[in-house]
Amino acid sequence: MKALSSALFLFLALFLLAGCSGDEVADDPKLSDEGKEIASAVGGPFTADEFEKFLADLPAIPGLTTQGQQDMGEVSDGPLSAAILGAVKARGWSEERFMYIYSHAMTMMNVEQMHRAMGQMQEQFKDMPAEQRQAMEQMMGQQLSGQMEAYQAEVDKQVPASEQAIILDNMDGLYKALGMQR
Numbered sequence: 001m002k003a004l005s006s007a008l009f010l011f012l013a014l015f016l017l018a019g020c021s022g023d024e025v026a027d028d029p030k031l032s033d034e035g036k037e038i039a040s041a042v043g044g045p046f047t048a049d050e051f052e053k054f055l056a057d058l059p060a061i062p063g064l065t066t067q068g069q070q071d072m073g074e075v076s077d078g079p080l081s082a083a084i085l086g087a088v089k090a091r092g093w094s095e096e097r098f099m100y101i102y103s104h105a106m107t108m109m110n111v112e113q114m115h116r117a118m119g120q121m122q123e124q125f126k127d128m129p130a131e132q133r134q135a136m137e138q139m140m141g142q143q144l145s146g147q148m149e150a151y152q153a154e155v156d157k158q159v160p161a162s163e164q165a166i167i168l169d170n171m172d173g174l175y176k177a178l179g180m181q182r
Contacts, residue, residue, distance in 0.1 A: 066179035
């Protein structure tokens with residue numbers, strides 16, 4: 001009887017959590033219908049606590065970190081996928097939830113790297129003669145700025161704003177978990 005009560009309580013708690021997550025997704029004005037469906041299908045947007053657990057578990061997943069890729073060597077997709085999914089399950093994650101968080105984390109890392117590259121490019125322009133700098137800023141700046149805006153708009157359609165904020169707030173931890181320098 002105690003096990004049944006615990007199971008019912010757990011089911012109720014999960015149902016309530018899923019309902020709360022759905023409201024958060026429904027209220028995100030930039031998120032596309034597809035983005036909302038995907039988030040809902042995997043249990044809703046992740047929380048800061050869940051992302052911290054993800055960061056703690058990520059280094060132990062073979063093939064997803066710099067060290068993990070070196071350890072795996074030249075392995076085909078089949079065994080690599082099996083190794084990744086086995087390690088994910090061993091850490092208590094559902095495959096879909098872990099890969100959902102991983103894909104959103106990598107997407108936001110790409111956004112951050114694009115912003116950094118844009119800043120580095122603008123920094124290089126400072127050393128150019130005024131006329132050349134103006135021409136380069138005009139040519140490259142507008143093109144890259146437009147591309148970044150378009151990419152960010154696509155990200156906004158697929159990654160809930162709450163998740164974007166969590167990832168950006170934990171970017172140092174993400175780089176560390178991946179074994180990368182920022």
